[in-house]
Amino acid sequence: MSSPISTNSLKKLILKSDKPAIKINLLLRTLPHSIVHEMQREVPNRAVVDNLSQKLRMVEKLSVDI
Numbered sequence: 001m002s003s004p005i006s007t008n009s010l011k012k013l014i015l016k017s018d019k020p021a022i023k024i025n026l027l028l029r030t031l032p033h034s035i036v037h038e039m040q041r042e043v044p045n046r047a048v049v050d051n052l053s054q055k056l057r058m059v060e061k062l063s064v065d066i
Contacts, residue, residue: 007054014062024063031056 005013015022035052038044 005060027059
C-alpha cells in the first residue's frame with residue numbers, strides 16, 4: 001500500500017492550482033464519502049479515518065478563507 005499524501009502537501013497543491021475553489025469543492029464532496037466508506041469496512045483503520053478527517057478539516061478551513 002502506498003503512503004497517503006500529507007495534509008500540508010495537499011494544501012500546497014490546492015493553493016498552487018489554477019482554480020483552487022474547484023478542488024476545494026471536489027474534496028468537500030468526496031472526503032466525507034471516503035470517511036463513511038472506511039468506517040463501513042469490517043475492520044475500519046483508525047489511522048486512515050483520522051488522516052481523512054484531518055484533510056477534511058483543512059479543506060473546510062480553506063473553503064472559508066477563499
